[in-house]
Amino acid sequence: MSILEVHDLKKVYTSRFGTQKVEALRRVNFSVERGEYVAVMGESGSGKTTLLNLLAALDKPTSGKVILDGVDTATLPEKNVAAFRRDQLGFVFQDFNLLDTFTLEDNIYLPLVLAGKNYAEMSARLKPLAEELGIAQLLKKYPYEVSGGQKQRAAAARALITEPKLLLADEPTGALDSRATDELLSLFAEVNRRGQTIVMVTHSVKAASHATRVLFIRDGEVYHQLYRGSDTNEQLYQKISDTLTVLATGGDAR
C-alpha cells in the first residue's frame, strides 16, 4: 500500500488584492511506496517547494488531495495538522531552519519537547542518532558556531528523531559545499536503506542520482519519471542528465 498518494494537486497563488494569479501546480499525480526514496526534479520556479509545502500540510491546495498513510491531510482540523506534521513527518530545509537561540541539541529536541516527551527519553533517542550523524561532539554548540554541513546534519537529526513515516527534504544540499553534499546524500541513502521513506525535491542531478526513483516536474505537472532499477548512482546520473537534455532541446515526453 502507498504511504503517500497525490491526486490532481493544484495550487494557485493569488496576490493580496486578487489582481495576479500564479499557477504554481496544475495537475500533479504520483504516489510513493513505503521505503522508497523519491527525488522530485525541476527547474527553479517549477513549483517544487510549493509541492513540498502541500505534502507537509504547511499550505492548503487549491484543489486535489494529499493522502498520507490513508489520511487526507485536507480533512484534518487545523489544530491537529501541526501535531500530525510533528509526529508523522520530518522536514529538512535548504536553509536549515535551525533556531539560533537553541544549541544544536535543543534544536533537535524541539519536536520531541513539543510532543511532551521527557528529557530522559529524548536523550536516549538522540545518542545513537548523533553518533550516526557524526555530530555527537557538537551538540552543545550554537548554530552560528558550526559549518553548513554540520547544521544540515543537525537539521536531519531533528527530522529523524521523531521516527517519521516520511522524510521530506527541500533542496537539502542547496546551501552545502560538495563534500558536505556527498556526506548528506550518503546519509540519506543510508537511512533509506534502513527503511526510511524519503521525498526530496532538488534541481541538482547529483542529489537526484541517489534516489530510487526520480520524478520530473515542469509547468506544474509531473511529466516524466525514471526508476533506478539496478543502476548504480553513476548510471542513474547519466540517465537523468540525458532526460534533462532532451527536455532542454524541446522534446516532450508525452
Add this chain to the structure above:
Amino acid sequence: MKRGFYFRLAIDGMRKNRKLYLPYLLTCAGVVMMFYIISSLAHSPIMNTMRGGGNVAMILNLGTIVMALFALLFLFYTNSFLIRRRNKEFGLYNILGMNKSNISRILVWEVLLSACFALVAGIAAGLLFEKLAELFLLRATGETAGYTLTIETSSIIAAFIFFGAIFALLLVASLARVRLSKPLDLLKSEAAGEKPPKANWVLAVIGAILLGAAYYLAVTIKEPLSAISLFFLAVLMVIVASYLLFIAGSVAMCRLLQKKKGYYYKPRHFVSVSSMAFRMKRNGAGLASICILATMVLVMISSTSCLYFGGEDSVRSACPYDLIFNVEYASPHACAAADGEAAAAAIEKAASGCAEGLVSYMEYSLTGVFEDSAISADKMARRVDITSSPMEIEKLRTIIAVPLSDYNRLAGKNIVLEPGEALVWSSGEAYPYGTIGVKNTPMLRVQGILTELPFKLSMYDTILTTYLVFVPDWEAYTGQLSAYLTSLGEDAISSAPARCCGFDLPGADAEEQLEIAARTYEAITDANGFCDEPQAFLYCGYSAYADSRSDFFSLNGSLFFLGIVLSIVFIAAAALIIYYKQLSEGYEDKSRFSIMQKVGMTKREIKSAVNSQVLTVFFAPLLLAGVHLVFAFPFVRNMIRIFGVFNTRLLIATNVACFLAFALFYVFVYRGTARAYYGIVSGGEERQ
C-alpha cells in the same frame, strides 16, 4: 555636491528604515521633552510663588539628574537596535566599494539629523506641555497675578548641551563599531550570527548588592530633608541596579532555568526561556527602563494623591479645633493670674453664640534632649548633639506641663495629687520611667499613666514624642522651671507659659470663621490677655482651620497636579518603549516562529509560548517596580509628613490603588502589544 550625496544617503537610509526610525525619533524627542519639562519646572518662577515651592524645586532638580541618567541609558538602548539594523546596510555599502570613512560620514549625518529632530521636537513639545502645566497650576493655586509667560533658556541650553553630548557619544559608539568590524560581520550582524550571551554573574551579583544597599539606605533614612541627597543617591543606585539586574541577572536566571531539565524541556518553557536568555542582554535595558519609569510614576502619583486626599484629615489633625488661641504670658504666675473665665466669655461674645465645645487650659512646654527620664534645658547641649549625629534627633522630646485642675475640670474627674506628683500622657509609646522632669530641678513622681486626653492636640505639637504632665501645683512647679531657665541665661531653651483655648464653629462658613477669629483676637489683645499687669502679656496667636485648609489645598493641589503631569509624561514614555520593544522583537521572532510552525508547533502552542514570554517580559518590570515602591515607602511617608499628612494608612491605600491602576493600564498595553506581536510573528511569510 559630494556632501549632498552623503546627506541624501542618510535621509534615504532613515526613510527606508522608517518602521524603526520613527519610533526611535519619537522616543528621543520624548526623552528630551521629559528632561526639559522637569528641568524647566524646577526653575519656573512658579516655584517661588507656590507655597513649599522650594522643596518641590529641589526635588525636581534632583529629578533632573535622575532623568539625565535615565536618558543616557535609555538612548543607548534604543540606539543599539537601530545600529544592528543599519549595520547590514553599511556592510553592503562597504562591499560595494564605499570605504569606512564614507560610511562614517553617512552616520554623522544620520546622528545629526536625529539629534536635531529630537531636540527641536522634544523642546517644542516640552515647552507646550510645561506652559500648559504652569497655567493649570496657576489656575489651581489661584495665583494668576504677576505671572508672565517666560521661557526657561537655561533649561533649553542644558537640554542642548546634555543631549548634544549624548548624541555625540552615540555617534562615537556607532563609529567605533563600524571601524572595528569587518564588512562581512556588518552584513551578518543582524542575521543569525549572533552569539548567545553568557551569564555575567559578576554584574548580576553587583546589581543585587547595589539594590540591597540602596534599599537599606532608603529604609534607614529618618530625616527626609537633611538626607534628601542620600535618598537620591539611593535612587541612582536603584536605577543602576535595575539595569544590571535586568541585563545580566535575567540572563543568569534563564541559564539557571535551562539547567533544570524538568522545567526547561516543557513546551511552555522551552521556547520562551531560551529566546529570553538570548535577548535579555539587549532587552534588559528596555525592561529596566520600563521598571524605572513605572516606579517613578507610582511614587509620584501615590504620594501626591495621598497628600491631596489626605488633606481634610491632615488639616484636621493640624487644627483639631476650628479656632485655637494661644495666649502667651511672661511668667507662669502671670498666666495663672490672668482671668481664664473672662477669656472664655470674650470668645463666646466674639463668636456671638456659635462657639461650641470650648476647651481652655494652661500649658508650659519645653523641648530638649531627653535622657533617663529628664529633659536637659541646656540649649548648647542640644545643638551640639543634633549636629554631631542626626540620630540624636531621636532623643528630642517635648514636655508640656498642664494644671491637674484643668484636667479634672475638662475630664470631669476629681483626682487629687500631692505636690511633686504627676499624671503622664505620652504621644508615643507608654511612658517607661517612674519619674519625669527637667534636669537640675526637682523630679516629679509618676502617679499614673493617662491613655486619653480631655482635649485634642495639634499634630504639630506631637511631631516629636510629647509627654503631657498634669501637676497639682502648676504655678509653683512651672515657676521653678522658669527660674531655672532664667538662671541658664542665653543657653536656656525657650519656653513660655500660655493659655490655650480651642473651640469649634459648626454654624459658620470659612469667611465667618475668619471674621470671628479676628474679633476674638482683638478682644484678647485689647484686654491684654485679661492680665493684671499689661507688660506680662506677651502675645496672642491663633490658627484657624479654614485658613490651614485653603493653604493646604492650594499647596498640595498643585503638587498633585504636578504629579499627574509628570506621570502622564512618564507613562507615555513607558508605553512607547513597550510598543517599540514588542514590534522590534516581533520582527526578530518572526522567522523563529515560522521555523517552529514548520517543525510542528500548533498555533496554540505558538500563542502560549508568546504569552508566557511576553508575560514574563512584561510583568517582571511591574513586579520589580512594586518592590521598589515598597522600599521607598518609609521615605515617602516621611516626606509627606513634611507636607503635613500623617495618615500612613491612607498612603498605603493610595500606593496600593495606584499600583493596581497602573497594573490595569499595563494589562491594556500588554494586550494591545501582545496582539500586535502575535500578528507579526504568526503572519504570512514575506517572500524575498
